[in-house]
Amino acid sequence: MKKKVFAIALAAAAALTMTTAVHAEDNDELVLFTWEAMFPQEVLDAFTEQTGVKVIYSNFDTDETMLEKLAQAEGGDYDVIVADDYIIEQAVQAGLVSEIDRDVVTNFGNINPLYQGQFYDPEDKYTVPYGAGIPLIVYDPTLTDVEIKGYSDLWNPELADSVAITANYRVINGITLLSMGKSMNEEDVSVIEEAGQKLLELAPNIRLIQDDNTQDSLLNGEASAAFLYTSQVTSVLAENPDLEVVYPEEGLGFGIMGAFVPSAAPNAKAAMEFLNYLLEPEVFAQCMDYIGYYNTCSAADDLVNPDLVVPDSVTKGEIIQNVSAEADEAYNKNWTEFKAACGQ
Amino acid sequence: MKKKNRWGLCVAPLYLFTLLFVLGPMIYMVAISFAVDNGDGHGFFWQFTVENYTKMTDPVYLQCFTQSFRLAFSTTLLVMLLGYPFGYFMAKLSERGKKTMMFLIMVPFWTSSLLRLYGWIIILQAKGVMNGVLMKLGILERPLKILYSYPAVLIGMVYALLPFMILAVYSSVEKMDWSLVEAARDLGASPARAFLTVTFKLTLPGLLSGVILTFVPSMGLFFIADILGGNKIVLVGSLIQDQLTRGSNWPFAAALAVILTVLTSLMIFLYRKITHVKDLEGIF
Numbered sequence: 001m002k003k004k005v006f007a008i009a010l011a012a013a014a015a016l017t018m019t020t021a022v023h024a025e026d027n028d029e030l031v032l033f034t035w036e037a038m039f040p041q042e043v044l045d046a047f048t049e050q051t052g053v054k055v056i057y058s059n060f061d062t063d064e065t066m067l068e069k070l071a072q073a074e075g076g077d078y079d080v081i082v083a084d085d086y087i088i089e090q091a092v093q094a095g096l097v098s099e100i101d102r103d104v105v106t107n108f109g110n111i112n113p114l115y116q117g118q119f120y121d122p123e124d125k126y127t128v129p130y131g132a133g134i135p136l137i138v139y140d141p142t143l144t145d146v147e148i149k150g151y152s153d154l155w156n157p158e159l160a161d162s163v164a165i166t167a168n169y170r171v172i173n174g175i176t177l178l179s180m181g182k183s184m185n186e187e188d189v190s191v192i193e194e195a196g197q198k199l200l201e202l203a204p205n206i207r208l209i210q211d212d213n214t215q216d217s218l219l220n221g222e223a224s225a226a227f228l229y230t231s232q233v234t235s236v237l238a239e240n241p242d243l244e245v246v247y248p249e250e251g252l253g254f255g256i257m258g259a260f261v262p263s264a265a266p267n268a269k270a271a272m273e274f275l276n277y278l279l280e281p282e283v284f285a286q287c288m289d290y291i292g293y294y295n296t297c298s299a300a301d302d303l304v305n306p307d308l309v310v311p312d313s314v315t316k317g318e319i320i321q322n323v324s325a326e327a328d329e330a331y332n333k334n335w336t337e338f339k340a341a342c343g344q
Numbered sequence: 345m346k347k348k349n350r351w352g353l354c355v356a357p358l359y360l361f362t363l364l365f366v367l368g369p370m371i372y373m374v375a376i377s378f379a380v381d382n383g384d385g386h387g388f389f390w391q392f393t394v395e396n397y398t399k400m401t402d403p404v405y406l407q408c409f410t411q412s413f414r415l416a417f418s419t420t421l422l423v424m425l426l427g428y429p430f431g432y433f434m435a436k437l438s439e440r441g442k443k444t445m446m447f448l449i450m451v452p453f454w455t456s457s458l459l460r461l462y463g464w465i466i467i468l469q470a471k472g473v474m475n476g477v478l479m480k481l482g483i484l485e486r487p488l489k490i491l492y493s494y495p496a497v498l499i500g501m502v503y504a505l506l507p508f509m510i511l512a513v514y515s516s517v518e519k520m521d522w523s524l525v526e527a528a529r530d531l532g533a534s535p536a537r538a539f540l541t542v543t544f545k546l547t548l549p550g551l552l553s554g555v556i557l558t559f560v561p562s563m564g565l566f567f568i569a570d571i572l573g574g575n576k577i578v579l580v581g582s583l584i585q586d587q588l589t590r591g592s593n594w595p596f597a598a599a600l601a602v603i604l605t606v607l608t609s610l611m612i613f614l615y616r617k618i619t620h621v622k623d624l625e626g627i628f
Contacts, residue, residue, distance in 0.1 A: 167575060207492055222491060339576060342574075
């Protein structure tokens with residue numbers, strides 16, 4: 001008898017703790033799902049201090065894993081997710097993203113409009129951009145007299161045999177199209193072929209095509225101008241602050257990371273509060289300094305590392321998207337022809 | 345006799361292994377080369393086509409082949425000119441000298457070849473060791489732009505493949521019966537004539553092994569061209585890699601690989617025909 005009473009008491013106690021656990025998850029916890037090292041710990045701690053909501057940081061390796069897990073959870077389990085542009089588009093199409101509650105996210109206006117209205121969220125209903133990767137031109141003014149303002153200047157004959165570029169075929173095709181006033185995602189094969197012809201004219205200026213440590217070419221004197229990824233731009237400026245960074249006048253090509261709240265987020269209220277908290281200038285600046293990507297929150301421009309701020313004069317930007325198989329084949333062919341021409 | 349046969353069974357797993365993992369993939373590759381790429385970047389479907397082969401006649405792709413052959417020929421020629429005398433004189437050293445030399449040739453292999461190539465970048469780059477020394481000595485006024493050019497790739501290829509030629513020639517010269525040279529000299533041949541008619545002829549199989557050990561890999565060593573050539577010299581190897589990864593066109597990649605294999609085999613056949621060498625030391 002005693003034993004039975006004890007068992008019932010135990011079961012009751014277990015039930016009680018379980019309800020409190022669920023209760024806690026509803027109000028006091030926020031599950032943040034993103035890559036490793038995307039937020040400084042101080043920022044998360046300060047949020048807990050302000051709101052009493054504990055942030056549980058959960059990692060994924062690739063965008064695809066994230067989408068798979070989110071789909072399995074039917075839009076639940078996670079409260080805030082930060083991922084890449086193209087995967088967000090797929091998540092939105094699958095109905096796994098909830099709209100941003102502008103009544104809670106009152107700081108929404110702090111976002112730099114350059115990064116809004118993009119293909120994955122054309123009406124800015126679902127996402128808060130959280131940092132952008134932007135390939136830019138960097139040049140050494142002591143090695144060349146050419147004043148580089150945009151992509152077209154890379155074609156300048158004075159830069160013969162002294163330009164280094166990254167090796168992504170779509171990006172290089174893309175900047176050629178931008179220099180022609182076209183879209184980086186051009187689908188018209190005849191226009192792509194035209195870009196291929198123009199790309200061939202760039203060949204005599206190319207010193208090297210490389211994806212890893214491309215920035216070294218500016219330091220070891222191999223190249224006087226280079227088209228580099230974000231992390232390479234920051235690292236080369238740290239080595240030699242006298243280099244000039246160019247925000248090409250034809251417009252930028254970029255990749256954006258976006259924060260969103262899943263459709264069935266267990267603690268959606270806290271999630272919206274978290275997004276609003278992120279968009280506070282001091283907080284956002286701290287985050288961008290930490291991850292080293294370009295600042296996507298205008299209000300934080302004055303606070304963040306100035307190397308991570310795109311000047312206001314730049315008003316155009318585009319993201320590389322998937323194109324049709326025919327267009328992709330044309331891009332590939334342009335690239336092979338271009339590389340072969342560079343070796344002549 | 346019976347006993348010997350049973351021992352033969354011991355190598356059966358080896359034959360099986362070869363059949364499964366060498367011949368098998370080869371057949372698979374040839375089969376894929378006649379399939380159709382499905383266009384969306386994921387796989388192919390089985391439908392017979394020769395389009396993958398006709399596509400190669402496009403000047404862009406033909407250029408990759410000529411570029412590869414040009415590089416392979418010049419590499420082989422240079423390696424031959426440097427490696428033959430090296431191997432020859434190495435075989436004439438004292439026992440101690442031979443051992444030391446062998447050791448020196450082997451030491452670089454203890455380091456990754458990729459790392460050694462990066463070493464060449466440090467030597468060749470504009471603000472690198474070579475230009476620094478030449479400018480200090482007043483031989484150059486402005487740095488030579490040699491890195492990321494054809495000569496840089498050639499240097500890298502010769503560097504990587506020279507040991508194979510040296511060792512092939514060395515083993516051939518070392519085995520040679522010197523009394524035959526002495527006989528030629530006794531019969532009145534000049535040293536040059538004795539060398540050409542006796543020594544060279546007898547060491548030709550070694551030289552040819554060296555040529556094949558150099559030529560065949562040099563058709564495929566595209567990473568040297570990528571690293572030292574700044575990705576600008578597109579060899580068939582890099583084209584195949586591109587088609588497998590970025591282009592995701594497996595059938596075309598397979599067709600390129602088949603043609604590369606056929607052409608390389610053809611070259612080996614021609615070398616043997618021209619030189620009349622029947623047995624290649626260490627290879628066949």
